[in-house]
Amino acid sequence: MITKRLLLGAAALALSAGAAQAQYSDNKVKIGVLTDLSGTYSDLAGSGSVEAAKMAVEDFGGKLNGIAIEVVSADHQNKADIASSVARKWYENEGVDAIFDLVTTAAAVAVREVSREKGKIDINSGAASTVLTNAQCSPTGFHWTYDTYALAVGTGNAVVKQGGDSWFFLTADYAFGHDLQAQTERVVKASGGKVLGAVKHPFPNADFSSFLLQAQSSGAKIIGLANAGSDTINAIKQAKEFGITQGGQKLAGMLVFLSDVHSLGLETAQGMQMTTGYYWDMDDSSRAFAKKFGERMKGKMPTMVQAGVYSSVMHYLKAAAAAKTDDGVKVADEMRKLPINDFFAKNGKLRADGRMVHDMFLVEVKKPSESKGPWDYYKVLRTIPGDEAYKPLAESACPALMKK
Amino acid sequence: MMTIFGIPAQALFGQLLLGLINGAFYAMLSLGLALIFGLLNIINFSHGALYMMGAFVAWLLLTVLGAGYWTALVVAPLLVAVFGMIIERTMLCRLYKLDHLYGLLLTFGLALVIEGVFRQLYGISGMPYAVPKELAGGWNLGFMYLPIYRAWVVMASMVLCLGSWLLIEKTKLGAYLRAATENATLVQAFGINVPVMITLTYGFGVALAAIAGVLAAPIYSVNPLMGSNLIIVVFAVVVIGGMGSILGAIVTGFLLGLVEGLTKVFYPEAASTVIFVVMAIVLLIKPAGLFGKRS
Numbered sequence: 001m002i003t004k005r006l007l008l009g010a011a012a013l014a015l016s017a018g019a020a021q022a023q024y025s026d027n028k029v030k031i032g033v034l035t036d037l038s039g040t041y042s043d044l045a046g047s048g049s050v051e052a053a054k055m056a057v058e059d060f061g062g063k064l065n066g067i068a069i070e071v072v073s074a075d076h077q078n079k080a081d082i083a084s085s086v087a088r089k090w091y092e093n094e095g096v097d098a099i100f101d102l103v104t105t106a107a108a109v110a111v112r113e114v115s116r117e118k119g120k121i122d123i124n125s126g127a128a129s130t131v132l133t134n135a136q137c138s139p140t141g142f143h144w145t146y147d148t149y150a151l152a153v154g155t156g157n158a159v160v161k162q163g164g165d166s167w168f169f170l171t172a173d174y175a176f177g178h179d180l181q182a183q184t185e186r187v188v189k190a191s192g193g194k195v196l197g198a199v200k201h202p203f204p205n206a207d208f209s210s211f212l213l214q215a216q217s218s219g220a221k222i223i224g225l226a227n228a229g230s231d232t233i234n235a236i237k238q239a240k241e242f243g244i245t246q247g248g249q250k251l252a253g254m255l256v257f258l259s260d261v262h263s264l265g266l267e268t269a270q271g272m273q274m275t276t277g278y279y280w281d282m283d284d285s286s287r288a289f290a291k292k293f294g295e296r297m298k299g300k301m302p303t304m305v306q307a308g309v310y311s312s313v314m315h316y317l318k319a320a321a322a323a324k325t326d327d328g329v330k331v332a333d334e335m336r337k338l339p340i341n342d343f344f345a346k347n348g349k350l351r352a353d354g355r356m357v358h359d360m361f362l363v364e365v366k367k368p369s370e371s372k373g374p375w376d377y378y379k380v381l382r383t384i385p386g387d388e389a390y391k392p393l394a395e396s397a398c399p400a401l402m403k404k
Numbered sequence: 405m406m407t408i409f410g411i412p413a414q415a416l417f418g419q420l421l422l423g424l425i426n427g428a429f430y431a432m433l434s435l436g437l438a439l440i441f442g443l444l445n446i447i448n449f450s451h452g453a454l455y456m457m458g459a460f461v462a463w464l465l466l467t468v469l470g471a472g473y474w475t476a477l478v479v480a481p482l483l484v485a486v487f488g489m490i491i492e493r494t495m496l497c498r499l500y501k502l503d504h505l506y507g508l509l510l511t512f513g514l515a516l517v518i519e520g521v522f523r524q525l526y527g528i529s530g531m532p533y534a535v536p537k538e539l540a541g542g543w544n545l546g547f548m549y550l551p552i553y554r555a556w557v558v559m560a561s562m563v564l565c566l567g568s569w570l571l572i573e574k575t576k577l578g579a580y581l582r583a584a585t586e587n588a589t590l591v592q593a594f595g596i597n598v599p600v601m602i603t604l605t606y607g608f609g610v611a612l613a614a615i616a617g618v619l620a621a622p623i624y625s626v627n628p629l630m631g632s633n634l635i636i637v638v639f640a641v642v643v644i645g646g647m648g649s650i651l652g653a654i655v656t657g658f659l660l661g662l663v664e665g666l667t668k669v670f671y672p673e674a675a676s677t678v679i680f681v682v683m684a685i686v687l688l689i690k691p692a693g694l695f696g697k698r699s
Contacts (some may be wrong), residue, residue, distance in 0.1 A: 012678065038523065039528070039629075040629070041528075042528045043527045043528045044529070066570055091523065173672075173673055200673050201675070202673070202676030203677050206624050206633060206634065207426050207623075208420045209425070210422050210668035210672075211668065213419065214415075214669070217415055225588030230529070230530065233529065234482070234624055234625050237623070237625065241535065241541070241542075243542055243551070259527075259529045261531060263531065263625065263627075264532055267532070268532065398591055
């Protein structure tokens with residue numbers, strides 16, 4: 001009996017001693033950037049996101065409380081199964097402590113499930129769907145840069161206020177497109193507008209002329225593009241060709257990245273309004289980051305996703321340093337305590353549902369004559385305060401919150 | 405107003421016209437594929453990548469050399485055709501005696517390499533390419549607004565397709581080509597340089613893809629994956645038309661453009677699959693394809 005107690009005590013002692021020493025597992029902090037390195041989203045996230053994460057680690061000093069920080073990256077090819085198996089391998093065999101970027105909702109949700117199960121941190125910058133802070137929320141999961149709710153509020157409200165009160169949607173026929181359309185419809189109707197129709201197009205789709213013609217004959221003042229990437233680019237390019245924009249109808253790109261505008265050219269994209277979480281030419285700090293980023297990325301300016309990866313990695317490192325551990329749950333608690341103040345977010349805060357609440361910006365694409373040079377694309381029309389842009393916490397469908 | 409299945413007749417005409425325009429691209433690409441398959445026995449999976457190259461070379465000519473659309477329309481196909489002929493001479497020519505599968509694998513691999521190189525160099529979002537000034541604007545046809553450029557695409561495609569068909573079916577050169585497909589040794593015995601003819605044929609098929617690429621540049625996003633999204637559909641077109649049938653490829657190309665156009669009106673969600681449904685049905689009823697001679 002006594003021996004048993006002794007053994008138990010010794011075991012407990014050994015365990016607690018172990019915990020006190022090994023605050024950082026493997027004596028290393030390992031950051032994984034899991035993103036699309038080869039597909040549709042590789043320009044707006046991709047290697048730029050990996051580079052942004054490396055920049056954050058370098059700017060942090062390369063070491064965390066004397067412990068080395070390492071960055072690894074992988075291509076999830078926008079596929080949920082690949083994403084979850086890489087995440088599992090990283091967590092189980094390679095000592096990765098947190099995963100970043102995770103563009104594409106399907107991949108993001110797959111990784112979220114693994115991270116929640118392992119008690120590891122995932123910070124999403126690239127994916128759009130609000131599901132990450134609602135049905136799929138996690139105590140160690142965060143959504144950093146933007147979401148469909150914020151895009152809808154930002155662009156939807158602004159457009160209706162300017163008189164664009166009747167809408168027709170061109171919607172990518174998968175979860176993200178449906179979500180984006182639903183969120184925007186809600187905003188449009190709430191601000192007194194009406195929705196005249198919608199067409200769900202295959203993803204990806206090259207020729208939009210047929211859908212544009214349907215949108216044209218609907219008579220709607222606004223054609224809402226609830227899609228992304230090359231779909232959005234093709235739709236905008238062809239709307240100009242078919243004289244839709246010249247005919248008085250306006251396009252509202254619900255999710256347009258800086259890289260998309262670069263691809264379209266100002267001649268085609270001018271006048272379009274959209275919502276973004278970051279634009280490089282805002283103030284000295286955002287320009288300084290963009291300049292450094294550009295030097296490493298062949299002159300490209302960062303998209304909001306890439307800037308968000310930098311910001312989220314930096315915040316993670318600060319929290320891991322303050323918490324003196326890389327334990328997912330403890331670092332996540334510390335992350336929620338610390339405010340976020342950097343070139344990306346002013347007084348940003350992490351909510352219980354994992355949402356990083358920060359100001360968003362309504363921007364308009366400049367006319368070619370207004371642009372002073374390459375990448376000088378946006379003028380900021382309005383700053384949308386974070387609390388207005390993001391879904392109120394009280395409305396969150398995050399199961400953990402609803403239990404309380 | 406007259407309606408057909410609940411859609412105003414005028415709107416339907418517009419959609420049919422758009423279908424025809426898309427069909428023009430299918431026809432040009434499937435014509436090249438059918439030509440290459442018919443004469444070289446190669447299933448050219450790199451066709452989509454070569455189409456993409458056509459568009460990219462046009463963009464490069466514009467940004468690097470300042471050469472406009474019309475120059476690109478001539479120069480880009482020539483450059484890409486030369487590139488294609490080098491591939492044929494150095495790699496494809498070793499595969500003629502082997503099973504189709506080897507050619508398919510090689511060209512598929514080539515497509516991945518070409519797309520990978522362009523993706524590495526130019527990223528994925530694509531490059532801007534404006535409609536040439538001469539063809540900007542459009543006509544109001546009453547039932548729809550027709551961009552002049554789209555009309556030009558249909559016209560160019562029809563001329564090219566008809567020209568190619570005449571060349572192969574009605575000229576002496578075409579007769580040599582067709583004879584060489586049947587029995588290369590015999591044709592060679594008559595003093596005709598069959599290997600050169602095959603190389604030129606491959607070059608011609610590739611040039612057709614590149615022309616389609618240049619024609620597509622002002623309409624679609626010029627990006628490294630623009631071809632891979634299209635190639636599967638074009639293959640289905642060739643299969644439906646009958647592998648190796650020139651006329652089949654052309655007619656089916658336009659026809660399926662129409663079918664797809666109608667699907668986009670009545671049930672848009674199925675627009676990307678309808679061609680494969682047609683393919684399955686055709687293969688069940690007529691395994692050799694609509695215009696195929698043998699089964």
